[in-house]
Amino acid sequence: MKMRPGGELATRPLEFIWLADCSISMKTSGKIDALNDAIRKSIPFMREVAYENPNAQVYVRAIKFSSGAAWHIESRTPVESFEWSDLVVDGVTDLGAALLMLKEALKVSEMSERALPPVVVLISDGQPTDDYKTALASLMEEPWAVKAVKIAIAIGKSANKRILKEFCGDNGIDVLSADNAETLVEYIKWVSTVVLQAASSPASQAEQANTMGINVSIPVIDDDDDLLETISVEDVW
């Protein structure tokens, strides 16, 4: 029985978007199976973090890219009911197409009026096969894209880490390199728990942490304060 008035603590939505490479090369050495397995395994941990978080309502979506890009899970799904369906491989690595699709999702008109910084996790094993640079520049015209916490996971040695780093920007977090299934599971778990938590309900701040120039403080990893010229992550809007 309700013994006091009101409801639960007010929350803001947090969008968590997977950006997954489904090119044919992801079939080599069972990479796509490892990725499907890793994301599926991370869901209970993600739910746990969301359960313990009083400030956020977490929604999860997924974009897949190979020859072109498409929504793998289009609807904003509350993490409590989020289920992962297996990705299947075909085609090339059209990262640019995925970034343009992400841009559409992060447009001010598409996002909640008030939200927490979105978290976007890009996972790829190769080289982009389309004009990712123009697409990335276009993506970064969107204020929510600038504010988003962008993390990249490189699978295997053929992944182009320089390009993945361009996507991440200067958030102080290096591209995560997963050379085996176990590491991939650990990284996927880290982004879906630690990064999710940091973006929604920042934990205790260490004295030595330098939070200048960043909008989300990710634990343990140092930051950099290089800012974009047009839209700054330090802007409050």
Add this chain to the structure above:
Amino acid sequence: MHRSFKDRQRVILKDGTVLTIVKFLGSGGQGEVYEVATPQARLALKWYFVQTGTDKQKNTIKKLVSTGKPDERYLWPIALAEVHGKKSFGYLMPLRPPQFSNIVDLMKRRIEPSFDAVVTACIQLADSFHKLHEKALCYRDISFGNFFFHGRTGDILICDNDNVTHTAIQDAGVLGTPRFMAPEIVRGDIKPNIQSDLFSLSVLIFYMLMMHHPLEGKQEASIKCFDLPAMTKLYGEQPIFIFDPLNRSNRPLPGYHDNALAFWPIYTEKVRQTFIKTFTQGLRMPSVRPSEKIWRDILIDLKNSIVVCDCGMENFYDIDKLKQGVLNKCWACGSLLKPASRIKIENEVIVLNMGTKLYGHHLNKYEKYKFKHILAEVIPHPIQRDMMGLKNLSRQTWNIKTKTGKSYAIDFGKSFTIEDGTVVDFGETSGQIRKG
């Protein structure tokens, strides 16, 4: 990212203590926590990550172990834990009993405690922080994650005490948790100290009573992306209390901040004024922030003032309002609260509802601020169930004198009818009953 210990692993500490890892309980920014079994007891083991297990942290733990806990509510470090061959270290502390919930459960309404339990928890928080600060120790990192709460009794437990050091220590390693940090800490003007602890304590009390943050009003609603720069502005650079009587620019907005609007009018004027002082003058002048002792007294008054409406819901009886001949409306059914029976014991007025308990705090001057021992309880008359009596649950025989001048002795287990004008000699203290 791999765990430091496996379930059922046997661990021998450098001091010879043998532990068995029972299970992994969780991890945070600094390390991992395990449930462990020793031959004597089940305990919790916090184990630092290599990068956070510094020599400075180790010295802090050693000092905390030798200082000892400020009171029973602290899950305080019992012993340093070092293992041969492991780079890092940890410490042992008491395990949280299972009946205690996280404060997040309270905030998410997964538990639905009474007002009495919530206010009791706030009293205990103020009391425990008073005891900590009395030792010139500073907590530095008050947040939801560092407390546990018993939903029925309101008892609290305080964990994560490994950042506690002397208030004068400037490089304790932690600044606090966003949303709870004092503005001067958010801005980076100074390092955490007892005054900033007081601010964080007030934020936590506000959260528990109002289910809302004291600075999140119109300003917060206007922020689209709520990230660290936004938090720095809201909590550090331009903090404005949502109920600042002079600056109305940051009022809570319906639809966004409904809890603040629903809870604020329910409490007594003293509580409101204390929050106003904390979050107006106290935002800029740490020295004027109400102390834990002031909070404790005001919250005890609040607990004493709980009145149960005929609809069954708890409300707060504003004695100051009653003196002006006005009584507030029930938050649940909207009907005007009726004048309640109450007893004045020394400077405190306690409303007497069916089931109200009087504790050592009320009746024994040697148990001031202690709410453990129930020494009296309001019970229904065995036949006339709507008639209230006060039952003696203490070892002391009470002597009462009614308005008509008759005297009676009330032994342990006996009760007397609550009537206007009756004076009760409880032994250590005395009280007078008022009705209407």
